[in-house]
Every structure is written in C-alpha cells, then in structure tokens.
Amino acid sequence: MRVLSGVVLGVALLPLAAACGGGTQESAPAQAPPPATSPVDPATAGTVMGRVTFAGTPPKPAALRMDSDPACAQQGAGATDESVVVGDGGAVQNVFVYVKDGLGTLRFPVPSTAVVLDQKGCRYAPHVLGAQVGQPVEIVNSDPTLHNVHAVPASNQEFNTGQPIPGMKQTHVFSTREVMVPFKCDVHPWMRAFIGVLDHPYFGVTGADGTFTLQGLPPGTYTVEAWHEKLGTQTQSVTIGPKESKEIAFAFKG
Amino acid sequence: MLHRFAVFVAAATALLIFAGGLVTSTDSGLSVPDWPTTYGWFMFTFPLDKMVGGIRFEHSHRLIASAVGFLIVVLAAWLWRAEPRRWVRRLGYLALAAVVTQGVLGGITVLWFLPEPISIAHAGLAPLVFCLIVTIALVTSPGWTRGHPSDDRTLQRVAAATTTLTYGQMLIGATMRHTGAGLAIPDFPLVFGRLVPPVWTTPIAMHYAHRLGALAVAACVLATAGHVLFHHRTRAELRRPAVLLLFVLLLQLTLGALTVLSGKQYLINSLHVVMGAVVLVTSLVLTLRAYRPRFDAAEPVQVAA
Incomplete structure (x- = not known):
C-alpha cells in the first residue's frame, strides 16, 4: 500500500515538477575561471563597423503556416519566414558578425547578465544572437502554448527540454566556442534560432539596416566573419591602430 | 475467439x-x-x-x-x-x-x-x-x-526468400529514413536522369540500394506468386495470399514512387512504411502456409488439460 501511495504521489507531482521549470543547465564544466577585468586598454581600443548587403533580387519571404497550433495561428498571424530578411537598400538582417581570429591568447571576463532568447508569437526572438562561453542564456516561453527548446550544437552538449506552461524560464550556459548553435522547436517546426557562442565579446548581429559594430578592439589585425544561415559566410581581414575606427562591408549574393 | x-x-x-x-x-x-x-x-x-x-x-x-x-x-x-x-x-x-x-x-x-x-x-x-x-x-x-498436406520445397524456398528479402528491404528503408536519405535521389524512375547515379555519397548509395532492393523484392514476389498460381491454383490458402501479395506489392511500389515525387508528403510517406510491413506479413503468411506440414509434424496438437 505504501509503495502504491508513493507511485501515485510521484505521478501527481510530475506536473508540478514540470511547472516549476527553471534551473540551470551547463553543457560541460568550464576549464579555467575567466579573468575579472578586460585585458584591453580602453585608451587604445578601436572599432570595426560596417554593413551587410544583398546583391541581386532578394527572395520574397514566405508566409508561415502555423495552423497546426491554434494558439500560434492566433499569435503569429501574418508572420513570415525569417531565414532571409532583406530590408531597404539591400540591408541583410540577422547576420552574425564576429572576430574569428586575431585575438591571440587574450582572455576576457564573462558577463553575468543573461542574454534572453524568448519564444513569442511562436517564433524565437531574436532569431540570431550571440553569447560568451560561460554567460547565462535565459530561454523564456512568453506564448500561451507549449514549446520544446531543442539545441542541436556540434561541439556543445545537445539538450531538449519542455516548456509547457507560459512564463517558464530556463537558463543554459555553453561551455565551448561554437558558431553557430542551432535551436529548434519540434512542436512547431518553423521555429528556428541561432546562437553564436564565443570566448570573447567582439560580435554583433545586423539589424534591419544591415549594420554592425564591434567596439573595444585592441589594436591589431583581425579576421572578421559574417555568418548567415542561408547565404553562407564571408570573411575579411582588417587592421586597426590605436583608437582607430575602420569600416568594412559584406555583400552576399542570392 | x-x-x-x-x-x-x-x-x-x-x-x-x-x-x-x-x-x-x-x-x-x-x-x-x-x-x-x-x-x-x-x-x-x-x-x-x-x-x-x-x-x-x-x-x-x-x-x-x-x-x-x-x-x-x-x-x-x-x-x-x-x-x-x-x-x-x-x-x-x-x-x-x-x-x-x-x-x-x-x-x-x-x-x-x-x-x-x-x-x-x-x-x-x-x-x-x-x-x-x-x-x-x-x-x-x-x-x-x-488444407492439403503437400510439401512443395520450391515454394517453401522462394517464399522464405521473399519474406527474408522483404525484411532486409525494410531495414534498408529504415536506415534511409533515419539518416535523412529519403530524397537523396530526387527523381523517379530515373536516378539524376540516368540509370546509375553519376556521383556516389552514402545517402545516395543507401537510397539507390533501396530502389534496387525494391526490384529484387518485386522479382521474388512475382516468382512466389507465379509459382503458387501455376502449381497450386486450387489451394485457396496459398492462392489468396499470393494474389494479395501481388496487389500490396503494386501498391507499395506506387507509394514508394509517390513518396519521392511528392517530396516525402507525410501521409504518403507513412503509408509507404506501413504498406512495407503489410507486404512482409503477407509474404510471411504464404511462407508459413507453405511450411505448415512441418509445423504439424514438429509437435502434434495436444488437448489442454
């Protein structure tokens, strides 16, 4: 009887356990603690900025069909596919631009502030974002429906967790540099997001105007890469002197 | 009951x-x-x-x-x-x-x-x-x-071969399915416009093997059903599954072609999976009936105490 009661109690508590949600997941233990302060002298730091454009006729974004979930059909009415978003003047949105090489052995402090990946309108928002190794990534369900958060990295640890209740949050910490970590929701197959995980803070994501800024770089020569989920990658080499600002441009072809 | x-x-x-x-x-x-x-x-x-x-x-x-x-x-x-x-x-x-x-x-x-x-x-x-x-x-x-207590060894062998080959074909299909090779060859009945793939990758090889497997299964089914219809036309317990086998094979080949041509439409794709299993068990029934006298000889039916 006691065993039976235990089983019944356990079963009854399962939804509660799910409802609590939250908790922090870690891909793997970090190797050595990061420094508390930046090794870069602000007096000499420079900036790389630029714009990403699309050459040619951009594809027309397809309308998303969300009718497999009534809540999504209501929340995300009129939503379009975000895989290639081209704005005015050919500006390409959602391009992850980062310093791929040139920082040598410099190590940087890890922000304690979490970057937020929201699930809103049955889409991941933002669609592309960046985080540092060891930085908390908070994943939130702002929808009145359930989602599963499924990260499918190549180097970090894969995870797939459910967020059945609106408002649920979970925090994940990536342990290894990886560009990019894809996220999907298997319940709603149109939901996709990408997180660039780096061991430094020099990255950015282009907005609607296609621009990006990499601030606070120490003088030196860098390989800067622009990554796009459909259009591929492009790299450029750029050299900046003390307090110098350089502009570069990337042009993707359809 | x-x-x-x-x-x-x-x-x-x-x-x-x-x-x-x-x-x-x-x-x-x-x-x-x-x-x-x-x-x-x-x-x-x-x-x-x-x-x-x-x-x-x-x-x-x-x-x-x-x-x-x-x-x-x-x-x-x-x-x-x-x-x-x-x-x-x-x-x-x-x-x-x-x-x-x-x-x-x-x-x-x-x-x-x-x-x-x-x-x-x-x-x-x-x-x-x-x-x-x-x-x-x-x-x-x-x-x-x-049923008749005949012991046609040719039928036993060809029917058993058909059942075994069909199961092997299902395993290839399962591997193709779970490795994402279902559309590795996007055209049908040709293969990139030819009879043999011009390039070879693991998914293409897997997909091509499934198509060749389908041909082999079809040949075996034709041999089995043909043997039954030629030699055992009067034995309903063999004739019926043989005719059914021909029918479900035709259905399965059609579903396989439609799976590719529709870009893996999920209902067609799923029907192709279950119809493969139906081909298998139909062939199995025919095989077991062909071997029935051996089962009977192995252990006579006993009355429950």
Missing part, C-alpha cells in the same frame, strides 16, 4: 506502425522531450488541448503503443492459459518481450536525441513484432489445421 483477438491485435499493430511512420515523416520524434512522461504529465493524463503541432503525432504514437502493448500482454496471457501448443505459447512470450523492448527503444531514442542506431533498431523491430502477432493469428486460426 483467441484467433479473432489476435487478428485485432495485428490490426492495431499495423495502426501503430502507421502512427510511427507519421512521427518520422513529420520530424516530430523530439516534440515531446521527456519519456515516459509527456511534458511532466503522466502519459494518460496529458491534456488533449495541448496536443498541438508535432506533439499530436508523437504523443498519439505513445498512446497507441501503450494500447498495443496492453493488448499483447492480454494475448500472451490468453495463450498461456488456453493454448495447448508450447511453441505457440512461446510465440506469445516472444511477442511480449519484443514489444517491451520496442517500447524501451522508443523511449531511449527520445532521451538520447534520436541516435541513428537506436532509431533504426526501433524501426527494424516494429515489423518483427507485427510478424509475431500475425504468426500467432495465423496459427490459432481454424484454417491452419485444414
């Missing part, structure tokens, strides 16, 4: 295979991240209004699997209580063990993010469970003890 129940369980198993096909065809295998719970709920109390998107397919598959598992428990218990032939009772135990293993494979493939070997094993064991249930249904039928 036992025979009818076994037929019902076989039909439920076919439905389960179709439901499993829907899960992979819609890429919904991980839409429920936990197991045996569903988003923390006890499986049977998961709210219906939350069965949306991919969850409809994955959770339905789990519910149908649970029902089939329960039916097989009942079938095994029934055989244990009422079946006088020891080897038939053992078939029931084997079916029970197989369906439990199948359930565990289905669970761990979810928890381990669909590793290909586990997913392929899950897909490969499903038709074996179906074969066991159909075998039980067959050997508990009144017709099993009737």
Whole structure:
C-alpha cells in the first residue's frame, strides 16, 4: 500500500515538477575561471563597423503556416519566414558578425547578465544572437502554448527540454566556442534560432539596416566573419591602430 | 475467439506502425522531450488541448503503443492459459518481450536525441513484432489445421526468400529514413536522369540500394506468386495470399514512387512504411502456409488439460 501511495504521489507531482521549470543547465564544466577585468586598454581600443548587403533580387519571404497550433495561428498571424530578411537598400538582417581570429591568447571576463532568447508569437526572438562561453542564456516561453527548446550544437552538449506552461524560464550556459548553435522547436517546426557562442565579446548581429559594430578592439589585425544561415559566410581581414575606427562591408549574393 | 483477438491485435499493430511512420515523416520524434512522461504529465493524463503541432503525432504514437502493448500482454496471457501448443505459447512470450523492448527503444531514442542506431533498431523491430502477432493469428486460426498436406520445397524456398528479402528491404528503408536519405535521389524512375547515379555519397548509395532492393523484392514476389498460381491454383490458402501479395506489392511500389515525387508528403510517406510491413506479413503468411506440414509434424496438437 505504501509503495502504491508513493507511485501515485510521484505521478501527481510530475506536473508540478514540470511547472516549476527553471534551473540551470551547463553543457560541460568550464576549464579555467575567466579573468575579472578586460585585458584591453580602453585608451587604445578601436572599432570595426560596417554593413551587410544583398546583391541581386532578394527572395520574397514566405508566409508561415502555423495552423497546426491554434494558439500560434492566433499569435503569429501574418508572420513570415525569417531565414532571409532583406530590408531597404539591400540591408541583410540577422547576420552574425564576429572576430574569428586575431585575438591571440587574450582572455576576457564573462558577463553575468543573461542574454534572453524568448519564444513569442511562436517564433524565437531574436532569431540570431550571440553569447560568451560561460554567460547565462535565459530561454523564456512568453506564448500561451507549449514549446520544446531543442539545441542541436556540434561541439556543445545537445539538450531538449519542455516548456509547457507560459512564463517558464530556463537558463543554459555553453561551455565551448561554437558558431553557430542551432535551436529548434519540434512542436512547431518553423521555429528556428541561432546562437553564436564565443570566448570573447567582439560580435554583433545586423539589424534591419544591415549594420554592425564591434567596439573595444585592441589594436591589431583581425579576421572578421559574417555568418548567415542561408547565404553562407564571408570573411575579411582588417587592421586597426590605436583608437582607430575602420569600416568594412559584406555583400552576399542570392 | 483467441484467433479473432489476435487478428485485432495485428490490426492495431499495423495502426501503430502507421502512427510511427507519421512521427518520422513529420520530424516530430523530439516534440515531446521527456519519456515516459509527456511534458511532466503522466502519459494518460496529458491534456488533449495541448496536443498541438508535432506533439499530436508523437504523443498519439505513445498512446497507441501503450494500447498495443496492453493488448499483447492480454494475448500472451490468453495463450498461456488456453493454448495447448508450447511453441505457440512461446510465440506469445516472444511477442511480449519484443514489444517491451520496442517500447524501451522508443523511449531511449527520445532521451538520447534520436541516435541513428537506436532509431533504426526501433524501426527494424516494429515489423518483427507485427510478424509475431500475425504468426500467432495465423496459427490459432481454424484454417491452419485444414488444407492439403503437400510439401512443395520450391515454394517453401522462394517464399522464405521473399519474406527474408522483404525484411532486409525494410531495414534498408529504415536506415534511409533515419539518416535523412529519403530524397537523396530526387527523381523517379530515373536516378539524376540516368540509370546509375553519376556521383556516389552514402545517402545516395543507401537510397539507390533501396530502389534496387525494391526490384529484387518485386522479382521474388512475382516468382512466389507465379509459382503458387501455376502449381497450386486450387489451394485457396496459398492462392489468396499470393494474389494479395501481388496487389500490396503494386501498391507499395506506387507509394514508394509517390513518396519521392511528392517530396516525402507525410501521409504518403507513412503509408509507404506501413504498406512495407503489410507486404512482409503477407509474404510471411504464404511462407508459413507453405511450411505448415512441418509445423504439424514438429509437435502434434495436444488437448489442454
């Protein structure tokens, strides 16, 4: 009887356990603690900025069909596919631009502030974002429906967790540099997001105007890469002197 | 009564295979991240209004699997209580063990993010469970003890070869399916406009092997059915499955072609999965009936104490 009661109690508590949600997941233990302060002298730091454009006729974004979930059909009415978003003047949105090489052995402090990946309108928002190794990534369900958060990295640890209740949050910490970590929701197959995980803070994501800024770089020569989920990658080499600002441009072809 | 129940369980198993096909065809295998719970709920109390998107397919598959598992428990218990032939009772135990293993494979493939070997094993064991249930249904039928006591060795060999080859073809199909090679060759009936692929990659080789396998199965089915219709036309217990085998083969080849031409439309794709299992068990029934005199010689039917 006691065993039976235990089983019944356990079963009854399962939804509660799910409802609590939250908790922090870690891909793997970090190797050595990061420094508390930046090794870069602000007096000499420079900036790389630029714009990403699309050459040619951009594809027309397809309308998303969300009718497999009534809540999504209501929340995300009129939503379009975000895989290639081209704005005015050919500006390409959602391009992850980062310093791929040139920082040598410099190590940087890890922000304690979490970057937020929201699930809103049955889409991941933002669609592309960046985080540092060891930085908390908070994943939130702002929808009145359930989602599963499924990260499918190549180097970090894969995870797939459910967020059945609106408002649920979970925090994940990536342990290894990886560009990019894809996220999907298997319940709603149109939901996709990408997180660039780096061991430094020099990255950015282009907005609607296609621009990006990499601030606070120490003088030196860098390989800067622009990554796009459909259009591929492009790299450029750029050299900046003390307090110098350089502009570069990337042009993707359809 | 036992025979009818076994037929019902076989039909439920076919439905389960179709439901499993829907899960992979819609890429919904991980839409429920936990197991045996569903988003923390006890499986049977998961709210219906939350069965949306991919969850409809994955959770339905789990519910149908649970029902089939329960039916097989009942079938095994029934055989244990009422079946006088020891080897038939053992078939029931084997079916029970197989369906439990199948359930565990289905669970761990979810928890381990669909590793290909586990997913392929899950897909490969499903038709074996179906074969066991159909075998039980067959050997508990009144017709099993009737019929001519002929022992046509040619028919036995060609029918057994057809059944074995069909199962092998299903394994290739399962591998193709779980490695994402279903559209590695996008055209049909040609292969990139030719008879032989101009380039070779693992997915293309896998897909091409499945097409060649289909030809081999078709040849074997034609040989088996042709032999039955030529030599045993008057034996209804052989003629009927032979004609049915030709029919389901034609259906299966059509579904295979449509799967490619439709870009893996999920209903067509899932029907192709279950129809493959139907081809297999039809061939199995014909094979077992061809071997029936040996079964009878092996152990005479005993009256239950």
